[in-house]
């Protein structure tokens with residue numbers, strides 16, 4: 495089999511999120527976020543942990559940069575904590591919060607790594623949740639102001655930005671099923687939140703471009719390649735509705751100025767609260783689409799489900815492929831299939847893979863080595879799938895592994911380890927896993943031999 499060789503200039507990197515790694519939640523004037531409130535509420539995090547310390551990257555970011563240098567990464571996707579920059583979600587930016595990100599970004603630039611920040615990876619200032627949160631339309635204007643202040647302050651150092659991380663997940667998990675902050679369970683609140691987020695994305699895009707005309711601005715969306723669980727017509731139809739709801743609910747309004755009408759059995763729900771002119775406000779030419787993808791979705795038709803989709807997914811993927819510790823199916827074709835489909839259905843999309851990875855608990859052995867061969871197999875498969883999409887003509891500019899180091903995995907606490915580096919949560923020490931060493935060779939050669947080089951064993 496031919497070598498897998500990526501295009502020149504292809505970006506290699508890892509992704510993280512502020513609340514999952516920074517810790518230092520009371521330092522530098524940072525305000526409270528909905529994740530502080532949620533993780534401190536008994537019963538919300540399965541392990542009873544909080545992100546108060548996490549990986550302590552607020553103090554240890556030079557260690558993080560050293561890991562990336564060792565792996566030869568040229569891009570670091572991280573997120574900015576809104577409550578560090580605006581502790582209460584409005585008003586003048588907090589200089590200490592900005593100073594932290596300046597130190598981090600300067601460290602990355604000095605190491606030859608592209609700083610690739612996301613403005614919002616789920617840590618809404620609690621004060622804004624108290625004022626109605628994402629279901630309240632006004633939050634879109636607050637967000638655009640935050641985006642404006644941030645780009646004004648950091649735009650001299652950052653050229654490529656993401657607005658949101660996974661709007662589909664934080665609205666559905668946060669306001670629909672309540673398993674993430676702020677823990678609300680209300681279908682109408684969830685739908686209203688999705689519309690505010692779409693408005694916020696349009697408003698923020700314009701505010702950012704006004705400040706920095708040559709900025710490259712995208713968003714990272716959660717995607718799952720949808721497949722009907724059987725080949726009967728009802729399941730095929732259900733898979734299409736699930737594709738529209740899951741994969742296009744934020745992309746289509748942004749790119750085409752309309753909602754995917756067939757996502758819900760009865761059309762676009764009134765609970766969105768769409769007002770005159772909203773769709774023009776939402777439509778903006780994103781410079782790239784960030785693809786977060788972990789698995790496929792096997793979809794079945796159901797009657798009268800609470801959401802109005804007429805469709806259901808059982809877990810993350812099926813049971814044909816290997817399962818990660820999270821129970822997510824390893825199914826590399828899903829990344830290829832999703833990229834190829836979006837490329838066909840939309841005009842001129844440019845992609846960056848912004849998250850893809852797996853949780854396995856492999857721990858240091860007696861010699862201190864973390865022998866995570868299943869993770870190497872995972873990355874081999876998914877990277878080969880990205881490469882096939884590129885060969886088929888899809889414009890993919892970079893790949894970011896989720897994640898740089900084991901961290902606070904939301905409601906799972908530190909129980910799910912996705913890192914290329916092992917984190918000792920008692921000492922804060924990081925140890926590159928075998929998969930991290932494997933990436934060093936991949937970035938060095940800008941590709942790999944699909945037959946294996948024997949070195950990862």
Ligand code: FCB
Nearest residue numbers: 511659660663896903904
């Ligand atoms: C994604 C999130 C990321 C991490 C991975 C495992 O949905 O964006 O923060 O939790 O899943």
